[in-house]
Amino acid sequence: MRIESVDLFYLAMPHITDEVDGSQDTLLVRVRAGRWEGWGECEAAPLPCIAAYCCPSSHGVCKPVKTAVEGAVLDTPEDIRRINAEVRRLGLDLLQTDHTLSGIDVALWDLLARAREVPVYQLLGDRVAYPKLPYASMLLGNTPEETFEKARAICVDGFRAAKFGWGPLGKGTVDEDVAHVRAAREGLGKEGILLIDAGVVWGDDPAPAIARAQRLREFRLTWLEEPFRSESLDAYRTLTDLHPELPLAAGEGANNFALARDLVRRGGVRYLQIDAGRIGGITTAHQARLLAESEGITYVNHTFTSNLALSASLQPYVGVERFRLAEYPTEPKPLARDLTVEKIVPDANGLISVPDAPGLGLVPNLDIVRQYLVPVRIVAGGRLLYKTPEV
Amino acid sequence: MRIESVDLFYLAMPHITDEVDGSQDTLLVRVRAGRWEGWGECEAAPLPCIAAYCCPSSHGVCKPVKTAVEGAVLDTPEDIRRINAEVRRLGLDLLQTDHTLSGIDVALWDLLARAREVPVYQLLGDRVAYPKLPYASMLLGNTPEETFEKARAICVDGFRAAKFGWGPLGKGTVDEDVAHVRAAREGLGKEGILLIDAGVVWGDDPAPAIARAQRLREFRLTWLEEPFRSESLDAYRTLTDLHPELPLAAGEGANNFALARDLVRRGGVRYLQIDAGRIGGITTAHQARLLAESEGITYVNHTFTSNLALSASLQPYVGVERFRLAEYPTEPKPLARDLTVEKIVPDANGLISVPDAPGLGLVPNLDIVRQYLVPVRIVAGGRLLYKTPEV
Structure with a gap:
């Protein structure tokens, strides 16, 4: 055709x-x-x-x-x-x-x-779609108290993993940032998987991230996300070399395969976050997933919008069991929330799966x-x- | 204001x-x-x-x-x-x-x-504007004969340096490419500065460039330009490491400073070609020129359009004497050719200079x-x- x-x-x-x-x-x-x-x-x-x-x-x-x-x-x-x-x-x-x-x-x-x-995942060559552990993806509160309440609420909703980011992070003192991360950890509890998203706040400059890395250790972050802009490979490398104990995540800003690859190979990124709606589609996202497999790092979707976009960004990697986590937008605006009739929601085990249906499995x-x-x-x-x- | x-x-x-x-x-x-x-x-x-x-x-x-x-x-x-x-x-x-x-x-x-x-160059902090040796920037002919004639004609016009690119290059056999480069060298004469522009024809794959590198040696290229896309840092590095005798040029595709820097530091590019109309303006182009100085490589403008664009891309580096070459569009379409009343033309010594006038020195x-x-x-x-x- x-x-x-x-x-x-x-x-x-x-x-x-x-x-x-x-x-x-x-x-x-x-x-x-x-x-x-x-x-x-x-x-x-x-x-x-x-x-x-x-x-x-x-x-x-x-x-x-x-x-x-x-x-x-x-x-x-x-x-x-x-x-x-x-x-x-x-x-x-x-x-x-x-x-x-x-x-x-x-x-x-x-x-x-x-x-x-x-x-779609079968068309990509995968036979099985493994369920993923969704992390609630949220903006930080304006105060540590707000962040704490958001983290508490998300636990009540049954999430075992949560990401907080943007907002005030990196715009005030080191102490203020630490207070937000502490509030998130306390709200989420000791066992929760905690992810922090710096929202490229330090641009191209590794110094402020280095100043915070040591202080963040006690909160056991699974990753620190996007301390720098995607093209700032040197800054990623510097932070990775100085603080190998702090895994870095990045990739949502990658608009092509080469940039995703360089974030991993040259920047030392350990969690590669790919949005199929930005990197060049499912074709390019799948290339990045193959890279993550061969490099031994972890692939994860980037999705902050609709369930249609969520399915598109899950399909390229649902076939790989060891890539356990999935970003799950929990605060989308009504447009994104209501865009599809069918929804991808956590099951009784708190896991999400792509629809067992042709294509992306849902329509607008x-x-x-x-x-x-x-x-x-x-x-x-x-x-x-x-x-x-x-x- | x-x-x-x-x-x-x-x-x-x-x-x-x-x-x-x-x-x-x-x-x-x-x-x-x-x-x-x-x-x-x-x-x-x-x-x-x-x-x-x-x-x-x-x-x-x-x-x-x-x-x-x-x-x-x-x-x-x-x-x-x-x-x-x-x-x-x-x-x-x-x-x-x-x-x-x-x-x-x-x-x-x-x-x-x-x-x-x-x-503008004085506002950037330079006191003197050094004249540059313009290289005629042209597309390859469709046949080696056409390329030879173009090279001959450009010598007659008084150019001592010329660049040929795009067109058939890399789309046929190694022998066909070599025939074009030979024709360009013969047309230009032994003493001419010869530059070849591969027009990113090999994308992300170093193999075809490696297959040609040895054969190109006899033609004494000052540089081989853009064998790969700008984001393909690994391919640049591979070719540089295998053929250090073949200087690579790139940068026109860079739309930010970080990419230009990585082409130099990670890709091993020796001629950094910056278009002020693409990299983020004169601000960012000037950053790239400072980088070229500190890294000991050569900065050169990228310009294929009007004299207004030419002045904009010359201003960031006219203050550095050792950056001798300048790209000079010789076949612009009437729109670009006629866009400014004033022109930047080679002087009696065959050199070009930015206008000795406020701002860019010319207006549409x-x-x-x-x-x-x-x-x-x-x-x-x-x-x-x-x-x-x-x-």
């Missing part, structure tokens, strides 16, 4: 806050081929992604994403991999390319797996899509380049 | 070809503050850059570029550096950010240097801007986000 249409839907909450909460909007992608339909999401700024999809060509390797997608043959996983590589080749000089590609690639896997009537609720739709219209040089399609 | 307006103009040739020729369109930036005006260019896809400038916020660190620019204080170079850093912080999750920032940052330096009545010809203008209109959620302003 051939790809007949790619439709991009910009969805957003009516009011966007300054929280670092990616669930406030999304770019939903629908692909149609043959009599099939697949869905995906870009975990990215919707409007620049739309522009990268439909813009006029600038030159031979600065072409819009659509060039290698529309009309392409889609019969096998190899076709998806070929489309993925061709989009990247033709979009070499178009920076936004990888983010736009991500949602499309996810939708292609969903579509092809539906056509084959298998879950079209009423919700219509409710949050932001209609977009782009005209350049008198040509209508993009108009939000019918839902 | 405060930044009062930022205007983005999408200019394009009426017909865009599939050549890898970035001079076919541009995003021109005009910034106004006080009674001053500054100009810059993004060497990037115009429409996605516009979208990254004006899109609605997605969350706390996925904000449009305008957030940290409009209304900002602009009195000193430190103000520009602060704006640059703030754009990057707030645009962490918006991939296109660096490309949009680049043209704006260039315009800010132009504006501030005009207000101070000094050339507004008749040419109007001639090639692509009017753009973007509406989202019923709000007009962008409409091409009056020239």
